[in-house]
Amino acid sequence: MMPGGELFEIRKVAAGVYVAIAAPAYKVNSNTVIIETDDGLLIVDTHSKPSAARAIVKALKDLTPKPVRYVINTHFHWDHWQGNEVYPAAYPNVEVITNDITREAMVRKSLKRIRDHIRSVPLEIAKLRADLTAATDPDRRAEIQSHLRQAEAYLAELEGLRPALPTMAFENTMRIFNRDREIHLLHLGRAHTEGDVFVYLPKEKLVATGDCVIGWAPFMGDGYPEDWPRTLARLEQLDFTQMLMGHGEPAGKEWLRVFRGYIADLVEAVRREAAAGATLDAVKARVPDQLAPKYEQAFSKYGTYRPWRQLVLANIERTYATVG
Ligand SMILES: [Zn+2]
Numbered sequence: 001m002m003p004g005g006e007l008f009e010i011r012k013v014a015a016g017v018y019v020a021i022a023a024p025a026y027k028v029n030s031n032t033v034i035i036e037t038d039d040g041l042l043i044v045d046t047h048s049k050p051s052a053a054r055a056i057v058k059a060l061k062d063l064t065p066k067p068v069r070y071v072i073n074t075h076f077h078w079d080h081w082q083g084n085e086v087y088p089a090a091y092p093n094v095e096v097i098t099n100d101i102t103r104e105a106m107v108r109k110s111l112k113r114i115r116d117h118i119r120s121v122p123l124e125i126a127k128l129r130a131d132l133t134a135a136t137d138p139d140r141r142a143e144i145q146s147h148l149r150q151a152e153a154y155l156a157e158l159e160g161l162r163p164a165l166p167t168m169a170f171e172n173t174m175r176i177f178n179r180d181r182e183i184h185l186l187h188l189g190r191a192h193t194e195g196d197v198f199v200y201l202p203k204e205k206l207v208a209t210g211d212c213v214i215g216w217a218p219f220m221g222d223g224y225p226e227d228w229p230r231t232l233a234r235l236e237q238l239d240f241t242q243m244l245m246g247h248g249e250p251a252g253k254e255w256l257r258v259f260r261g262y263i264a265d266l267v268e269a270v271r272r273e274a275a276a277g278a279t280l281d282a283v284k285a286r287v288p289d290q291l292a293p294k295y296e297q298a299f300s301k302y303g304t305y306r307p308w309r310q311l312v313l314a315n316i317e318r319t320y321a322t323v324g
Contacts, residue, residue, distance in 0.1 A: 007055050008032070011250075014204040016181075018063075019244045020056055022047070024305045026150040030080045032056050033199065033208045033244045037178040040069035044199050044208045045246065046083030049157040053083025057090050067091045070176065072185060073098040073166060074210025074246065075193040076105035077222070078113060084164035096166040099187050101195030103169040114161060121155045189231035190224040198235060205240045213259050215248015217299050217311035220318040229264040232256060248302065262295050266312075270319040280320050288312045 007029060008020040016036035022029035029052045033044035041060060046053045060068065068091045073081045075098075087094045098106075128151060132144045176183040184200040192211040199208040211219065212232065236256055243251050269290050273283045288309060299308040 007052055008059070010034070010059055013242060013244065013250060014201075014206060017201065017204060017206060019250060020059070021249060022052075022247070024302075026147040027154045028079050028247070030211075030246050031244065031248075034060065034063075035181070035183065035199075035201070036064060036066065037069075037181045037183075039178070040066050042070040042072065042176070042183060042199075043068055043087070044072045044244075045074055045080040045210070046071060046086065048079040048082050049154060050083050050086045050161070051153075051157060053086035056083075057086055068094050070094065071096045072197060072199055072208075073102060073106075074197045074199070074208065075195060076102050076110050077193070077211065077219075078110065078117070080210065080246065081106065081110070082114070082158075082161060082163070084166075085162045088164055095168050096164060097168045097170070097174065097185065098166045099174075099185070099195050099197055100169045100171055101187070102193070102197060103166045105193065105195055106163075106165055111163060114158065114163060118155070118158050121151060121158065125151050125155065188234040190227040191231040192218060192220075192228070193222050194224070196231070200238055200240065202239065206242050206244060207235070207238060207240045208244045209235070209246065211246040213243055213251075213256055214245045215251070216302050216306040217308050217315060218259075218263070219311075220315050223318060225263060225267050225270075225315075225319040225322055229260050229267070232260040232263075236260070258295070258298050262291070262299070265291060265294070266315055267319055267323060270316055271323045274320060274323060280317065283320055284313050284316050287316055 007023055010018050010020045012018050018034040020032040020034065022031050027048055029047040030045045032047070035042040068087055071084060071087045071094060073096065084096055087096065125148065128144055128148045132141060132148065135141045135144055170185060172187050174185040182202060184202065186198045186200055187195065188198060196210050196212050198210070236253065241252060243256060245251060269287045270283055273287065291312065296308055
């Protein structure tokens, strides 16, 4: 284990491959995968803000004098690419790579969402201030104060953000061959977003999954619940032993099966209820208890940080809207 500041814990997962696990935060950061090759580094995802990416760059400089040559963005979500600008500033020859679909989504959706965030975060801050005034419990007050500090710092960074879009985009597959390493960038179909990229190291039997597989219940707001299990079935065909996920601790294929099972069973349960004429409220009242025996414990590894009972309701809403 190496220091990654207070935002990350950096761990070695294979020779020359590291994962920076993001600490729980009010404004979530993605994990980063760091892959060393003979002539430079490849980084997967850049978090929600430049200061988080700068913490990684600082840790990299302690690790090796080699420059970052490639940054991969796994998808268009804010918490995976808003730190991009740090890399060309620190390493002038870096290429930022994703696939065509994700780059297009960044242009069409992310840039607008950044502007929306600049308008909505001040409302969030006002709400936190009101909550703080109303709170009396010292622990709760300390928690709100911490959230407030994080929200204010995030807003300041957003206002100064210079979004660095990918400089290269591929269609389905791109392979990077180095003397000592082979890195495959794969699009296996729609899942968490329309353009998810997996980063696969066949020799090391490692795969970075972005948010197609994470440690807790997925965010499905831009997802494709019916396609997702099929895409994960394709992922399962690859020969690997470890998944380095967008959020949460590294995991093996057992977790992929649980995670895929959850989405498949969720889709089936929601489809069955919707076909019988159930309203969204009725589905939200019934389906969590149907899924709980198989999934509640498995999806509660991170305690109250991302509680399954809350996330499953959002998952049901998205699924109901897409199958119903
Ligand atoms: Zn995401």
